[in-house]
Amino acid sequence: MLLDGLSGGLTLVSGGLLGMTAYLDTLTVAAAVRSRRSMCPSDAAPRHRFAVLVPAHNEELLIGRLLDNLQQLDYPSDLFEICVVADNCTDRTAELARAAGATVYERFDPTQRAKGYALRWLLEQLSSDASPHSAASRSSEPSPSSAASRSSDALPSSGPSPRFDAFVVLDADSVVSPNFLRSMDARLAAGAQVIQAHYSVLNADEGSVAGLRSAALAAVHYLRPLGRAALGLSCGLKGNGMCFAAEILDRFAWSWFTLAEDVEFHLALVSQGVRVDFAPEATVLADMPLTLDQAASQNDRWERGRLQLVKHYLPRLVLDSLRHRSPLRFDAAVEQLIPPLSIPFALSCVMLVAALALALAGHGGTLPLALAACSLVGQVAYLLTALALVRAPRSRYLSLAKAPIYIAWKVSLYARALLPTRTSEWVRTSRAP
DSSP, X not given: OHHHHHHHHHHHHHHXXXXXXXXXXXXXXXXXXXXXXXXXXXXXXXXXXXXXXXXXXXXXXXXXXXXXXXXXXXXXXXXXXXXXXXXXXXXXXXXXXXXXXXXXXXXXXXXXXXXXXXXXXXXXXXXHOSSHHHHHHHHHSOOHHHHHHTOTTSSOOOOOXXXXXXXXXXXXXXXXXXXXXXHHHHHHHTTOSEXXXXXXESSGGGOHHHHHHHHHHHIIIIIHHHHHHHHTXXXXXXXXXXXXXXXXXXXXXXXXXXXXXXXXXXXXXHHTTOXXXXXXXXEEEEOOOSSHHHHHHHHHHHHHHHHHHHHHHHXXXXXXXXXXXXXXXXXXXXXXXXOOTHXXXXXXXXXXXXXXXXXXXXXXXXHHHHHHHHHHHHHHHHHHHHHHHTTOOHXXXXXXXXXXXXXXHHHHHHHHHTSOOOOOOOOOOOOOO
């Protein structure tokens, strides 16, 4: 009786894993089909003026690299302005950004340290500025006292600056492809309102941890969005390399300050029927931690933030999707239920071993064994297809040899993320010098 109950439990869990894998493999097939089509935007003359928003917290080591990179954009320099918000910085971030030609705003408010607060405050400053000249002069002589007086609650919420047609958000540790703004411009001209670029790893060859992160992001940041684009779904926001039409920020403002403010913003968008477009031809690359210790805080923040959103937003989003018969909303809800690939892969392995033990003992287990095996095969196919779609080098495949260590670490971190927390503070991820 006990073994029969165990076999039933294994069948139930393995079936659930196979269902999740089937969903991922559906996106895989859609992405593979979409990748065969031309994805290059038109070569029409640039028409949109962009504000490139760079929230930075103690980024003196990397801010210069991004600003130099942005000067190499294949886009008219008079049609974009780089706006850096040096948020609660104690280093030379603001000084170096100003020397590189960016318009710099300094914010000092230790009570509100999340990235979302910095972006909201920066948008308020841009809205209150009468002209580009006033913005530059106000940031040329910063002082902690004056910056503190212009905290995120000092100004009433208002729409974005009419000087700009769209706003791009980039992390300070990033670089972008030369065609980045041309791609955003073309997609805005084609009717897109929110766009996510392909976000990947800059230092993927500097260690197995960064290499494994690159492999994971090939699936999460390329294959899935590409598959959703093929199916007419919303591709999601990844926190870096995002572009918003001015009317979207005028409508939604910036009111998201959780540990995963990008995901929260996306859920708010799809709940109102706004779809996020994917720009696979435009890339944003960022440094990733090189050791598991360095990666711990970043991963913990991501997983805690996502789990918080599942608790607070998912039931309402599912009900709305059913009420409005909206695949857009339903898919966005399903996406939040999918844990990092390490979790279903580890669980499928456990189910496979347990079902195999039952089968060898003569107590059934054939059905859960088949379900778990199919799930594992589907997950491997999903990951390998993602690597093929991004044309990953041979070293990326070789990094998978260390996946068991990474999976064990990820499972333990995910378990800790289930514990409650209240923090939403912006903590800079540790990186190698």
